[in-house]
Amino acid sequence: MRLSSLLFLVCFFTVAMSQCAAAAKARHFRWEVSNMFWSPDCEEKVVIGINGQFPGPTIRAKAGDTIVVHLKNGLHTEGVVIHWHGIRQIGTPWADGTASISQCAINPEETFTYRFVVDKPGTYFYHGHYGMQRAAGLYGSLIVDVADGDEEPFKYDGEINLLLSDWYHESIYTQMVGLSSNPFRWIGEPQSLLINGRGQFNCSLAAAHTPGAKQCAAAGNRHCAPVILPVLPNKTYRLRVASTTSLASLNLAVGNHKLTVVEADGNYVEPFAVDDIDIYSGDSYSVLLTTDQDTSANYWVSVGVRGRQPRTAPALAVLNYRPNRASRLPAAAPPATPAWDDFARSKAFTYRILGRAGVTPPPPATSDRRIELLNTQNRMGGGHVKWSINNVSMVLPATPYLGSLKMGLRSALPSAARPSDTFGRGYDVMRRRRTRTPRWATTCTCSRTTRRWTWCSRTRTRWRGTSARCTRGTLHGHDFWVLGYGDGAFRGDAGDAAALNLRNPPLRNTAVIFPYGWTAIRFVADNPGVWAFHCHIEPHLHMGMGVIFAEAVDRVSELPKAAVSCGATATALMAGAGGHV
Template sequence: MKSSVPGLLSVWELVLFSFAEAATVTYDFNVTWVTANPDGDFDRPVIGINGKWPIPQITANVGDNVVVNVQNLLGNESTSLHFHGLYMNGTAHMDGPEQVSQCAIPPGSSFTYNFTIDQPGTYWYHSHTHGQYPDGLRGPLIIHDPDSPFLGQYDEELVLTLSDWYHDLMTDLLPGFISKGNPTGAEPVPQNALFNETQNLKVKVEPGKTYLFRMINMGAFASQYVWFEGHNMTIVEVDGVYTQPAEAEMIYLSAAQRCSFLLTTRNETTANYAFVGSMDTTLFDVLPDDLNYNVTGWLVYDDGKPLPHPAFVDDLDGNTFDDMTLVPWDNQTLLGEPDKTVELNVIMDNLGDGANYAFFNNITYRAPKVPTLYTALSTGKLATNPAVYGGYTNTFVLEKGQIVQLIVNNLDTGRHPFHLHGRNFQAVYRSAEDAGTFEDSNVTEADFPSVPMRRDTFVLYPSGNVVLRFRADNPGIWLFHCHIEWHVASGLIATFVESPLDLQNTLTIPKDHYEVCVAGNVPTVGNAAANTHNLLDLSGENRAPDPLPDGFTTRGKVALAFSCLSGILGIAVVAWYGLAPDPAAHAGVEKRVAEADVVDSSVGDIGAGPSTAREFVMASSSGDGNRGARA
């Protein structure tokens, strides 16, 4: 059956996948600029692959070896690829973040990603360089599973992406976002929402069939509510983790989250039905006039029938599904009490340059001069010392096999979708909004679920807290960060360095990976400051701007003193001016006195009161209450 939705596979094609042996799947990607207009409002440059956009879907089977040959033909920007949600077990150097597991790929250079996939599910790939993926370098990555517990329960599958869309390039938006001209840190708001990188998407369906939808939010900022009018969803996977089936009328997908669900169509073709993605506008500081926060698609049963208008999210009776209630299919029980606890406080604040930044524990991330993985490989036994990775990378060193508990306290009033590279995690606790820190919650080990849900991207509520748990069984350099791309750019990142001595014994960096570093003039040995002589000397490392000073600086004190003195002098001048005689009135009195002297010389005494005209004029001019009592 043909469909306007890419990635549609029949059950027979999936059966063929189940009999296929592990293979090598190769993709050759020339990364280039192209022009696109996905919302019909505005032509703009986008980052495409092989001259096309949207970019290709990567598809493989569990056990396949995937090779992605990347050539950067952008001309004016470096790039990289991160394969979001893949654990990269044994191939940590293929994870993709710039200055973390590799150097960025400069214009004109090539780079090969080569890894074996041992996990099924719904993923995506995107640039992990300079906030670049909202410009278009983002696409689905689907791993089919011959042993899926749901393989026989649906007839066909399709991939459906959500995204937000900006009319301006990130290179134009980022400088204004992180600047003293934006002291509140208000994030740029997108213009539109998209389904499959377009609008008004039509999905042709047949009556009485069950479809597996693989839905991915590839947006930079907006979380979205999703519902299918006249149909229910049965959730069977989130972020690559199979779940016990769970019914939902409406789901909430943050940036980077994925959700797969079964949807059974109606038995008649009497009508078509809208499905909707609606941005969570509470994330936005402002609602611009050009914001279209809804995107609509249709399940088309009959091309001859009209496409109905959708309901508004506020008009629906359905509740948004709570992902904390999901139960993993494998019933993995709660990991034991932690060997190591890492507590991170989320803060948004200004630094000395006047711009607003994002912080974990008062540290806003700055990329090191040497990629963190290369520091781990080149610093010998000191690789277990967090200091060699720099003062601005928020690094925590983990030992092999440790059970790690990660507590995140949101001291900010916004939602944050946090993503961990290299694995998924058990989400063992999430507080309500405005609950304060975990310490305030009075929650104990006994309150955690025996079988917690798992995923790799999890939403932290405003002024609330979460508790995540995982086992350190995958040596590598793994970021933990908010997946709102604006917050990545403003520094909301921590680094887990896992089993660095094991990495030194097992990992070999390919020649072409080092070649892009040479092309980009990026050092590959030493500590975060590229110091190879004294690994604990971080002089010259990349630093965040200095913090705002406590109280007043000397310059501020001088400015305050002058301001106060100017204020006092200004008040004195106003008072003096107000109390001084009116020069014009004084001149008039003098004239009238002179005239009175003339009168006095000719008229003489006129009775009681001022004895002379001079005295009368002087009395009138002095404000005497009796002036004019007599003629």
Template sequence: MIRTLLTLALYGLVQDTLAKDVYLDWNITWVTAAPDGYARPVIGINGQWPCPQIDVSVGDNLVVDVYNALGNQSTGIHWHGLHQNYNGYMDGAPGVTQCELRPHQRMRYVVPMNQTGTYWYHSHETGQYPDGLRGPIVVHDTVPLPFEYDEEITLTLTDWYHVQMPQLVSEFEAPSEYASVGGQEPLPDAVLFNDAFGTKIKVKPSTTYLIHVVCMGNWAGHALIIDDHDMTIVGADGIGIEPHFLTPQYIRMTVGQRLDILLTTKDDTSRNYPIWDGLDIDEMFKQENRSIPDGYNPNGTAWLTYDDSLPFPPMPDIHIGNASLDFLDDVTLQPRDRLPLIEPVDLQIILDTDATTLDGKPAYTINNMTYKTPNEPTLYTAIAADPETAMDPSIYGEVNPFVVNYGDVVEIVLNNHHTNLHPWHLHGHDFQIVQRTYPYGGFFNGYGNVSSHPMRRDTIMVEPKGHFVIRFRAMNPDNLQRSSTDQYIRIWMLHCHVEWHVEVRLMAIIIEAPDRLQNLTVPTDHQEICGGAPSHWAPLPPLY
């Protein structure tokens, strides 16, 4: 016990000593790029695209000054997977935790790095991140990890479009014969690795790499195969897991998910090896009774490169719908910290989701209600209300609000009545996956074989005509001690991460303990981008 306490004390001392502020100054601009040979406008940072990777250490504060120089679009930056402990107004979701950052406006994000692992940042405004405003975040630990590796690599997987998103969204939302099933999602024109085409990843022989894989796509799921190389998963969505050796070596990821993988290269350099990424087009099309156009290629190839002078072999044509591809069920992974199933459940929320039409256009419903963008961010509505009124869901408008008490164990049951797959992401938390069905597995009618130490993620795929059950504690953070007078900030989006579906309102808002928000200090620049502080706010000093 004494040794454990001493270890914890030394760990805290190391964290405090090494922690630092990491400052970034971002000018969000239009840039012309041609990742697959087709030139088009993309959204870059400081005149560059792809957008930069952020590397920080646990304990750091990431401070990012953002200026919107796009001229014709608003924006807002979400820090995907980072919990924003006591910091929820920095979550970057316009209409939820902030106003839109309009052209020629500036604001600052301060993001505490109190998690380790692989994350990413992206725009959370008007279908914007598929036009390029996205990048990986790697939060490095300051103590040795329970596995060994020599070097690190980041690998991002993305579907790519030649037409800009505003036009594609408009076409997707246009009334058509397909509107009853939620519109026809436009087909991607290419598959990119690290936002490039024909990517070559240089490796050394007999070297163990920790590969940070980030699925930054927009629609279909992705299947990753690295030819003739063993892979072991050691992390998922920032959660350390018991090493899981993959047999066969196929990985399936949905939009928004991340994996940390160990790969040891071969001891010779006699050839290069293809890396295959196949879009989940077969499954997506099958659910909507759509056929794949003749000649359409849903696959992309990169190469693990041992010797640039040697040939780069092609990948065989593989389709995810092929029954011979036996993919890992990520629900079966085991978290390294062995956190027990949290119980008992204080509040169960049942969400029945389905496709519909609204004014002749495709839309989605949650419990027969379609999300409607509020007049002011939901967080600001909660701040303005007195504690009793703040607990009333009706004051938040038609945003599918679900109000929960501080400290509640919340269970969300999501029944997918739609005939397609949907990746669901919860801001501000990772959650325990209590159960999930296979395709057409039916809707919730009780518990099956529940793990005593469930896997945790922040993004999970629900299968067609199936369901999932997840749990989390409405307590962000749930592992720190703070006084009862501290400010609690908990307004979190729960949404499908397919950008087409976000545009047609497949989302809800989890409002945690809004009765504790009334003394919240919102930074002045966050107020100013709203056009000045609302009349019910007193002047407030910035937090930094």
């Protein structure tokens, strides 16, 4: 193990950053969120921007730094929050940016200060976590470099940042009404895929290779001008790729170039080379790319849809070998996205992601508690479609969980069901069955601290004749080890549990669950707070596919007033003032 790796490990296990990040500093940002006109794919729509930009500004920091974002809500009537995806918020659960869970939504004209430590290097991003504001464009990149004096366990000459998303022409308001309507209206497939907020709708940069497509302009200064990625020949670049899609599972390839995966979700992985990577909503990767191809050409970066029958054209960008002109489009066809339903290929990619030898810590050998969660799409009593976990569909309460649990305001919690730790043995994951009508309630699983949990999920989302698709589980406040995947039912201690990878599983914050399959993760409950564990697909989360892990809330330190100045927590605290206004 090199010294740098050793140092990293020390940092990794140390919550107090002072030892390893003597140079750690506070980085201040003043942001205002507002609606604005923007044309991500040349069609003008209303997006949520930050400081007049879409996507929002990139935060760049060093491990151990404190990020301070003074976030002003410049929307007219909507609340807002921002979640810092992948940042564990150790000791600062109120800064996790989840409305109704970690804090009160920030009201229009108000400013809330997020203050948190980015404790480890990696490729992260941030996004809205209220209603479907993420899908309206409220997102941006958050990149954490190693602390001064530390080194990454790989070398590169330059960086390229690629924040991927999908884009709908219907407003999120219309989308949300459709999802809540009876009869239900699904949002459908996105109109465009975006790379760094730019995409092509109704045209292709590679029209010559795309039957029936119109050629898009290859240059310009419009919002939707193509993304040009300048590189020098014979150098190695770190591509930082993150996906904040509302729905789409993506695949990224760069024409003629191999990609070496070195990081996933802010954790190093054992390097492996591939022609393309799958990237699900909530994922981030670093891949190394060496510019070792014919220097007289430029090359396509292509991002296409996987896992659902695509109705959205791939997004293209240009890897521009300097000094070639940026506007010289590659003559070759863009790399083809692998067949959307080739799940064997997806699994092969995912199974190659393993913890980096000598760097990634191993998981605890055993767990103290096992939770089995089943995520389903259900029809409620009145005919409304909702998603649920263990037959409970999450509805977020007016008073955020963190405040109401910390203050013991049980009446502020949703009155109805808590999902149990398992969903019963009788469920046949390979056959659609009529599930019990789920209860409309918010789920809440309370716990003790410093316990180890294993979670298994089976997914069964065949619906309306479309083929099976994947689901993404994301956990706030923690990384987890992904111990294994399988098809059909998880067979418990006798079978699958014994075959889990306890040797070199990867650490992640988001994991895929393949159709009709299960995924087993393990995490250490060592971060007091209230944490969402949910599907990262925006309409699934919005319609209930989530649970809340309440983790040793009694050990959470004093909450900032601004995080609890709404609902029952505000009322209770104001009553403490003597009741006279």
